[in-house]
Structure formats: structure tokens, C-alpha cells
Amino acid sequence: MKKANLIVYVVMVATILLSACGGGGSAGGGKVNLVYWSMWNKTEPSAIALTEIIGKFEAANPNITIEAVWNGRENQTKVRTALGANTVIDFVDQDASQIAGGLMKEGLLLSLEDMLNSNALDEAVPFKDVFNPGTLDLYVKDAVHYLMPYDDSPVMFWYNKDIFTAAGIAAPPATWDEFLVDLQKIKDAGFVPLAIENDGGDYNMFYFQYLVERIKGKGFLYSAIEDKTGEKWNDPVFTQALTMIKELWDKGFIPPESLGYTWPAAQQTLATGKAAMELCGGWLPNELSDMAGPDFKWGGFPFPAVAGGAGNVNDLQQWLLALGVLKDTAHPQEAMAFLKFVMTNESQTRMAQALQGAVRKGVEWPAAMADGAVASTNATTVLDHADGGTAMYAEFTKNVLFFDVLPVFLNQATIADFPAKISADAKNYWASH
Amino acid sequence: MKTRKRLIVSFLLPAGLVYLAFFLVPTAWAFYYSFFDWSGFGLNMQYRGLGNYIELFRDPIFLLSLKNTLFILVVGGITVFALAFLLTVLVNSGIKGKKFFRAMVFLPNVIATIALTTLWAFIYNPSFGLLNSFFRVIGWDAGAKFTFTSYDHIFYAMLVALIWIEVGFFLVLLMAGMDKIPAEYYEAAKIEGANQWQMFTGITVPLLWDVISVGTVLYTIFALKVFEFPYAFSQITPPTTLYTVGMYLYIEGFGKRDPIYRLGYATAIGVVLLLCVVVIVLLLRRLMRREVIQY
Known part of the structure; x- marks a missing residue:
């Protein structure tokens, strides 16, 4: 009886230890699994649009899967707790001003400079040039970009x-x-x-x-x-x-x-x-x-x-929503590949169909927000909430x-x-x- | 005897360990963290000594939150118990449908907070809300134009709704106690010519004292910790006039949607709240201590 108890105990401890080692990372067979914590709720139009964008990205990149966690508006607070428990998270989204005052201010995000200076996906233009005027530069820390806006309000x-x-x-x-x-x-x-x-x-x-x-x-x-x-x-x-x-x-x-x-x-x-x-x-x-x-x-x-x-x-x-890549991600290249994918003409058009303003130049906004697109294009100076x-x-x-x-x-x-x-x-x- | 002791210890040990691990140890850590400036991101903490506590008592929003919380405790508490007693006496006065009325008054306690706040938003809406519409119908212009949820009234509007919810719980508590008082005591008092008030003060209150005492402690803990109802009462940005200590703790520590991440400061608020609960409850237990009446 005692021996049986000992075996059960050992199995339980081993299970707990092994499960603690899991979560995120390589999904096996050379596949990369990215974990994305989002500010959207799963049933919102934007989450549905993003789910479709993720599906298309996975189809175009068969070696990458994305596991989205739809946390709702207090996403960053949940990210904070999760990071404290060593949960693997590769990239997140939230209102840009909030991430700027949270993860970016705390130095927990990866620089996006290399990505922004490279060409946009399948285009011969620098990636940083596809954004509406001023939106990309609104949140910069020590002249380094850590946030990529993808939704413009x-x-x-x-x-x-x-x-x-x-x-x-x-x-x-x-x-x-x-x-x-x-x-x-x-x-x-x-x-x-x-x-x-x-x-x-x-x-x-x-x-x-x-x-x-x-x-x-x-x-x-x-x-x-x-x-x-x-x-x-x-x-x-x-x-x-x-x-x-x-x-x-x-x-x-x-x-x-x-x-x-x-x-x-x-x-x-x-x-x-x-x-x-x-x-x-x-x-x-x-x-x-x-x-x-x-x-x-x-x-x-x-x-x-x-x-x-x-x-x-x-x-x-501009009330921007932005994506940021966590500093400790094991797969920065794959995460940034997804960020670029979100900014393609097709992805941004899909986001606009979910009644969101596009951050990419030249993308048609939903009819109800058409004047927003004009204002965004004509913006001479982009202002932040409470002037920063x-x-x-x-x-x-x-x-x-x-x-x-x-x-x-x-x-x-x-x-x-x-x-x-x-x-x-x-x-x-x-x-x- | 030794075996019995071992048995008691072995039964108490699991629960004791869980209590130790999930309550006492975190509480001790909370005291520790309250001396630091800490955002909660990573382990980069800066020691502040009593800095957080000194800041608290200079912080106008904390003081406002504390004032609101104490108002809920004292004014809300007196009103809740007065109404609960009144309704207990009415429901116990021999009216038909006693269980129905009890269930109706208790009903808000089983409804989700967000549904209750939505209901009250409709009651208080200045354009088509129940109250303003009623005043409009009866031709009381000042009432019809009164804004129940304005910046300076919203706290009291919330308190009325909170009282409405809490009365049900304490009604059930008091009724359970009252049902145990033998009916003969009241019959004897009636024969002796006692009126309702004399029966209430001479029989009901003394024999219900233990229930009142426990109820007071429960309400005190509830009032000092109250968070979700006032927080949900104003769904987008709660005005500071609505803040309770629990809300302020949450907003400072978890930011709502603003990047305010002061976990050390929020923990200091939590420690002050815990000390308030302990001191006030101990004080109440001492003040309400009476000789036990056997019946």
C-alpha cells in the first residue's frame, strides 16, 4: 500500500514538473507556436477579423502557428500577472498609450527598428512608410520604436x-x-x-x-x-x-x-x-x-x-491600438513577420471591414468612418491622449x-x-x- | 486522549495548511510589498520605507475614498439594519405570503452585479428613467429635473441601490433568528399590556443580540471591502466621487485601462483596509459583548 502511494506521489510530482515546462515555444517538428495575448473579446468583429488574418498567415507560413488568447480590455494587466508567473507570451496588443505607459516604459518590449527599416511584405517600399502620417512616431522611447499601430481611431x-x-x-x-x-x-x-x-x-x-x-x-x-x-x-x-x-x-x-x-x-x-x-x-x-x-x-x-x-x-x-513584441520571446523573427502581415493591404482592409480605422495609407475605411480617414490623412500633427x-x-x-x-x-x-x-x-x- | 488529539490535528492540518499558504503567507508578503515602490512588472522594487503610508494620508483621492467607505459603513449600515428590522417585523406580523415577500426582498442578492447596475441605470436615467418619469407624471418639476447620477449625487444614488441589495441578506438573517424566539414570550408580554415597541426592545432585540452582533460584523467587513457594485455602477470611467477604498486600490494597482501600475502603493491601501477591518471588528465585538441569554 505504501509503495503504491509512493508511486502515485512520484507520478503526480513528475506531472506537475513536466506541465510547468510546457506552454508556448516550439510546437514540434520544427514548427513555431507564437502566443498572442489580445485586448479583444473573442466575439467582437475585430477579434473575428484578426482570427481570419491569423488563419491566412498560418496558411502562408505553414511552420508557424499562432495561439490567440482573447483577454478583453484589461489585457495588459493580465499580461503583467502572467509574466510574473513566467508564462510564455510572444506578442500583445492594447491601446498604444497604455502599452507605452506599461510594457514599453518598463523596458519589456523588443525594438522594432530593424523590421521598420526593412521592406514591407512583398513590396519594394520601406515598411515604416506604409503608416498614416505621424502614427508610427507617436510612441517612441529614446528614439526607438517598440510599438506598431494597427488600428486608428x-x-x-x-x-x-x-x-x-x-x-x-x-x-x-x-x-x-x-x-x-x-x-x-x-x-x-x-x-x-x-x-x-x-x-x-x-x-x-x-x-x-x-x-x-x-x-x-x-x-x-x-x-x-x-x-x-x-x-x-x-x-x-x-x-x-x-x-x-x-x-x-x-x-x-x-x-x-x-x-x-x-x-x-x-x-x-x-x-x-x-x-x-x-x-x-x-x-x-x-x-x-x-x-x-x-x-x-x-x-x-x-x-x-x-x-x-x-x-x-x-x-x-489619434487613439491608436498597437502591437508589441515581448523582449523575451524566443521567436522574434516569426512574431515580426506576423506584425508585417497585419499591415498588408489585405489585412488592413479586413480590419476596416470590422468597422475599424486603418493605419495603413490608402486603405478604404468603413463608410461610417470615411471622414476619419480624411482627417487622418490630412493630419499635420498627431496628438496623444492628454498630450502624452x-x-x-x-x-x-x-x-x-x-x-x-x-x-x-x-x-x-x-x-x-x-x-x-x-x-x-x-x-x-x-x-x- | 493522545489519539483524540492526533485525530483533531490530522483533521485540522490540511485546512490549516491551505489557510496558511493562501491567506496568512500572502498577507505577510503584502505587509512587505507595501514598503516598496513596485509596478508589478518584474521584480524591480524600490524600498520606500513608510513612504507609501505617508503618501496615502496626503492623497486627496484616498481620503475621499476612505470617507465614502466610512459613509457606507455608518450611514449605510444604520439604514440597512433599520430597514431589515422594519421589514422583518412586517413580514413576521402574520401577513399572507411571508416566504414570497422574503424571497422578493432577497432577490437582488442572487442577481449578477452588472445586471443590477444596468437596472439602476434605467431607474436613474434623467430622460426616460423610472424616477424622473414618475416625478414628471405627478407634476413635480424639481424632481423631474433632478439628476440622480450627477457628479455630486452619484455616490448617494449608488448607496441607495446598495442598501436595497443588502437589506435582503440581513432580512433573512434576522428572520432566521426571530423564528427561533418562542411565540409565548410575545403572548405573555401582550397579556401584560406591552405595546409593539416594548416587545421589540424588551424581547426581540435582547434575544436577537447574537444575530445582530454577527450581522454587524458581516456588514462591517462587507462595507469596508465594497468594490464591485460601485465599480460597475458607472461603467466607463467611475467619477472619483464614487470611489471606495476597494475601488481606489484596484485602480492604483491594476490601472483599469490607464497604465497606472503602483502595486506597492495599492498594497499599502490593502494593508490599511485590513487594519481598519481588524480594528473596527474587534471594537464592535467588544462593544456588542453581552451576557448570553438562554431560551
Whole structure:
């Protein structure tokens, strides 16, 4: 009996030890198995498109298989835990600003320089030249690229063309003054001009970030975030931006019930034809496609310029999704071969069919996002979320910038108190960091 | 006797080892990690001493989260127990369908959190929500325009929903205790001319004291740790006015979708939370200690 127990024990221990050695790596017979952890859920259109792309890649490269793990939006957090347990992961995807502030910042990604300087797959052009202007260079660390954007969501006003027509607006506004005139026309026509949710922190911050950029240009907000004395927050641009936002409330362009809207209540008013527009990333038409229906006429226009400001109407905030290869991968060449495959014309067209904006030049975007493609192509300067603050100083951006701006945005704190409050909070933050 | 002791030890040992490995050891490690600045990526940790704890008590968002959590504990707790008692008395007053009412009040406890938050989103929606629509129908303009889930109201709106959920659990707990109180005690009190309040304070509360005591401890632990309901209550970016300590711990340690990865700091929040639970529970046990009444 004792001997039998000993055998069972030895077999169990051996099984555990052997299973710990498994996972990823070579799949046998010279085959390479790549492990891909993704931010998509398996049933989402993008995951379905990526699954098809993976299938085509495997067919073209019979020695490589790709095992996709569909983790959903908090993928990077799960990757962190998995890496701590020595789980084999070859490449990952996530919002670019998040990977930039996570895996890239931590030095856990592989340089993509060689890949970007080589030719694109089956094309005689450098791979780095196939990307939309500015998108590839948005997240660079010490002049080295670690991320490859593959999905583009420009942050702009997404609107209902029928409402614009009903309000007598022939062309979308290009300046803030024109914007205010058009909002009044929409209101007079009996529609809600702007859809806002009280808990749409990121979305509401777009207004503030864009206004500061349009007035002072790219990099000013970032320099305030980095200012350890907190003094830079006393610059009048911040109160000017908040005053311009307040005007939208005061003139009734944002209805008072917006204060009580929690996501997705306000964006649904856009889909149901009650509201005219929302400042959001390019995913909005996709998110609302079922509710809005196929006949909904989507349009998009960039955030208007401010007269006399340093920023340009074509300075565009891009919410990019990116792929990155883990530093410790045993198969960097194979992983990068897949990255190149994702950027072929065929793959990017397939992604666009899943209602995603393409990062590759010349690929037709879905009809609902057509204006996004124009804005992306015309972008003179590409802007990052919170002017780069989210990627490099995520905690400050969330716990100081958002914490102090959002109550003012929602009329729960005064503009007059804002400079002193954020200045003190910034100083307090940097004192302990 | 020796054999009996061995038997007890051999029965306790497996569970004890599991408890040691999966609770006590990680807890001890948590104390250790709370002294470091650590992103959780790899093992690159920087020793901060008490830095995380000092930062915590200067952090306005942590203090706001703590205030909210204590509000759920005290105001939420008093309301939950008051309503649970009231409903217990009503359901036990001889009405028909006692089990049905008990099941109805308990129902939210068996529904997924996300379904409950979606339900409450419909109730609170300012355009077509149940509450605003009702106020509109009865012609109360101020009520019809009230935004229950605005930045400054959303915490209280969430608390009302949370109370609605928790009342059911404590109702079942109190009813189970109340069912064990012999009916003769109430009959005798009635004969002596006691009114409902006197019977409640003279019979129900003293004989239910053990149940109340356990219920208070359970609610305290729940309230201090509360996370998933307030977190799901605002589905995209929870406003800071809604934060509880548990939510802030999660956001600082796991980032939600922002790359905030401060596992050391988040662990310090967890340690403070654990100490709060231990101190408050010990205090409550001491305050609620009474002589056991046999019946």
C-alpha cells in the first residue's frame, strides 16, 4: 500500500514538473507556436477579423502557428500577472498609450527598428512608410520604436449628417466661432447639439485637451503636467479653455440632463436622432452601429481651431491600438513577420471591414468612418491622449488633471478656484513622487 | 486522549495548511510589498520605507475614498439594519405570503452585479428613467429635473441601490433568528399590556443580540471591502466621487485601462483596509459583548 502511494506521489510530482515546462515555444517538428495575448473579446468583429488574418498567415507560413488568447480590455494587466508567473507570451496588443505607459516604459518590449527599416511584405517600399502620417512616431522611447499601430481611431466630432442638413449647416465648422454658430442653429432646429456623459471622463477631457492645444499648441499641457512646482497651471490658457467649455453649458448646447447621463446614455441620444454630435474616438460609429442602423448618415469633423491660437484644425488626436513584441520571446523573427502581415493591404482592409480605422495609407475605411480617414490623412500633427500625459504620467493625469478638471467641466467647481487647486494638487503630487 | 488529539490535528492540518499558504503567507508578503515602490512588472522594487503610508494620508483621492467607505459603513449600515428590522417585523406580523415577500426582498442578492447596475441605470436615467418619469407624471418639476447620477449625487444614488441589495441578506438573517424566539414570550408580554415597541426592545432585540452582533460584523467587513457594485455602477470611467477604498486600490494597482501600475502603493491601501477591518471588528465585538441569554 505504501509503495503504491509512493508511486502515485512520484507520478503526480513528475506531472506537475513536466506541465510547468510546457506552454508556448516550439510546437514540434520544427514548427513555431507564437502566443498572442489580445485586448479583444473573442466575439467582437475585430477579434473575428484578426482570427481570419491569423488563419491566412498560418496558411502562408505553414511552420508557424499562432495561439490567440482573447483577454478583453484589461489585457495588459493580465499580461503583467502572467509574466510574473513566467508564462510564455510572444506578442500583445492594447491601446498604444497604455502599452507605452506599461510594457514599453518598463523596458519589456523588443525594438522594432530593424523590421521598420526593412521592406514591407512583398513590396519594394520601406515598411515604416506604409503608416498614416505621424502614427508610427507617436510612441517612441529614446528614439526607438517598440510599438506598431494597427488600428486608428481619430478623436473628432462624430455627427448625424441629417441633423446638420435639417439645421441648415452646409459644411462642418473649422473654427470655434463657426462651431458656436452651428451649435445655435442645431439648438434652434430642436435638436440637442452635444452629447455628454457625466462619467465619460476621457471623452469630456478631450474638450479640455483640444482647447489647450488649439490655443497653445502641442506640448504645452504636457509641460504643465511635468512642472513639479505646479506654477504652470496658473497660465491663463487653462481658465480660458474651461470658460469656453462653460459657454457650451450656459448657452444650452449641452442639456442639463447630461449631468445625470452615465455611459452610454448620452451617446444613445446620438444614435436615436435626438443629439447631433459627440466628441469621441473613431470607435463611436462602430459602437452605435446596431442602435443607429444602416441608414444613419455618419459624418466627422476635426476639433475646430481657435482664432489666434498656435494649434491647427488639422492637429489630430489619434487613439491608436498597437502591437508589441515581448523582449523575451524566443521567436522574434516569426512574431515580426506576423506584425508585417497585419499591415498588408489585405489585412488592413479586413480590419476596416470590422468597422475599424486603418493605419495603413490608402486603405478604404468603413463608410461610417470615411471622414476619419480624411482627417487622418490630412493630419499635420498627431496628438496623444492628454498630450502624452496618459502614457508617461498616467497617475498624475488621472489623479490630478482629471480629478481637478472634470468637476469644473461638469459645473461642480468654479473656474476661479481651478488654478490654485490644481497648482496645489500638482505640487503635492510631485512632492511624493 | 493522545489519539483524540492526533485525530483533531490530522483533521485540522490540511485546512490549516491551505489557510496558511493562501491567506496568512500572502498577507505577510503584502505587509512587505507595501514598503516598496513596485509596478508589478518584474521584480524591480524600490524600498520606500513608510513612504507609501505617508503618501496615502496626503492623497486627496484616498481620503475621499476612505470617507465614502466610512459613509457606507455608518450611514449605510444604520439604514440597512433599520430597514431589515422594519421589514422583518412586517413580514413576521402574520401577513399572507411571508416566504414570497422574503424571497422578493432577497432577490437582488442572487442577481449578477452588472445586471443590477444596468437596472439602476434605467431607474436613474434623467430622460426616460423610472424616477424622473414618475416625478414628471405627478407634476413635480424639481424632481423631474433632478439628476440622480450627477457628479455630486452619484455616490448617494449608488448607496441607495446598495442598501436595497443588502437589506435582503440581513432580512433573512434576522428572520432566521426571530423564528427561533418562542411565540409565548410575545403572548405573555401582550397579556401584560406591552405595546409593539416594548416587545421589540424588551424581547426581540435582547434575544436577537447574537444575530445582530454577527450581522454587524458581516456588514462591517462587507462595507469596508465594497468594490464591485460601485465599480460597475458607472461603467466607463467611475467619477472619483464614487470611489471606495476597494475601488481606489484596484485602480492604483491594476490601472483599469490607464497604465497606472503602483502595486506597492495599492498594497499599502490593502494593508490599511485590513487594519481598519481588524480594528473596527474587534471594537464592535467588544462593544456588542453581552451576557448570553438562554431560551
